[in-house]
Amino acid sequence: DPVLNIQYHLISENTVWNDSLPFVVYGLAVVARGKRLTIQEGTQIHLHNNSSLIFLEGSSLVVEGTAQRPVVFQGDRKERFFENVPGQWGRMWLSAASKDHDINYAIIKNGTVGLHVDSIGSTERPTLRIRNTIIKNKSLVGLLAQGSNVRAENLVVSNCGKHLMMLALGGSYEFKHSTFANYFNLPGSPARTTPSVVFNNFFRDALGNTHYRPFQRLYFANSIIFGNLTEELQFDLRPASTIPLIFDRCLLRTQSNALLQGSVNLILNQMPQFQNITDQDFR
Numbered sequence: 001d002p003v004l005n006i007q008y009h010l011i012s013e014n015t016v017w018n019d020s021l022p023f024v025v026y027g028l029a030v031v032a033r034g035k036r037l038t039i040q041e042g043t044q045i046h047l048h049n050n051s052s053l054i055f056l057e058g059s060s061l062v063v064e065g066t067a068q069r070p071v072v073f074q075g076d077r078k079e080r081f082f083e084n085v086p087g088q089w090g091r092m093w094l095s096a097a098s099k100d101h102d103i104n105y106a107i108i109k110n111g112t113v114g115l116h117v118d119s120i121g122s123t124e125r126p127t128l129r130i131r132n133t134i135i136k137n138k139s140l141v142g143l144l145a146q147g148s149n150v151r152a153e154n155l156v157v158s159n160c161g162k163h164l165m166m167l168a169l170g171g172s173y174e175f176k177h178s179t180f181a182n183y184f185n186l187p188g189s190p191a192r193t194t195p196s197v198v199f200n201n202f203f204r205d206a207l208g209n210t211h212y213r214p215f216q217r218l219y220f221a222n223s224i225i226f227g228n229l230t231e232e233l234q235f236d237l238r239p240a241s242t243i244p245l246i247f248d249r250c251l252l253r254t255q256s257n258a259l260l261q262g263s264v265n266l267i268l269n270q271m272p273q274f275q276n277i278t279d280q281d282f283r
Helices: none
Strands: 008-011 015-017 023-025 028-031 036-040 044-047 052-055 060-064 071-075 092-094 101-104 106-109 113-117 128-138 141-160 163-176 179-182 197-200 202-204 210-212 215-221 224-227 233-236 245-248
Touching (some): 113 128, 163 179, 163 202
Parallel strands (some): 008 028, 015 036, 023 044, 036 060, 044 071, 052 092, 060 101, 071 106, 092 113, 101 128, 106 128, 113 141, 128 141, 141 163, 163 197, 163 215, 179 224, 197 233, 215 245
Antiparallel strands (some): 202 210
């Protein structure tokens, strides 16, 4: 775009990326309205500094990785030093009214924001269904969802500089068999002070008026939220006590019990038996 001085490539037809060669993204790769980008097992996507993948209204991302051959999204610096350095690229932005995103067996690492999921494309079907996926080493947020509809299973989000997950402006969310583990430690950077998981249901407009966006569903089953802070949950709510939050058989690191009344079989503040925190092996 010569006016905005933004380098972008428009994916204007339904497109399949496979593992025959790595894909390198400079600037923005934008999937056009109503089109689908399918990424097959074993494909390697390398994004340059500040580069992002953006999905416009009605478009969809389908990631078809497997356990043996996941799809990997990462930076384009191949030196060993950059193997686990966050902030090397931008984000994957599933913009407002994009729909039917399905991610299976992906690794999304070393960027600024992992997945940015905007307001819902459909109230009946999830905007994003994500399974068997790792999001790690993000300088800001692993999963940022705004008024969206997300269904996750066997998801790991780890080591992000600000939040592992921010569920903002309400929405509908379900996480099963998932681990949120934050031991972010970047030499030379200030230590993380912000809780790993944030729940928010309002915003203020330019005139200072408050607008409420309720949660329809907030369900966590057989999941872990833990990290190196004594408080890893933040409730940024108006009014302060009305969200349909259920933790079902979960291990949490939190000092706040006020909003956990609907939860069952909780384990609070007991160290998880993670295999190796340094290597981000959170089995």
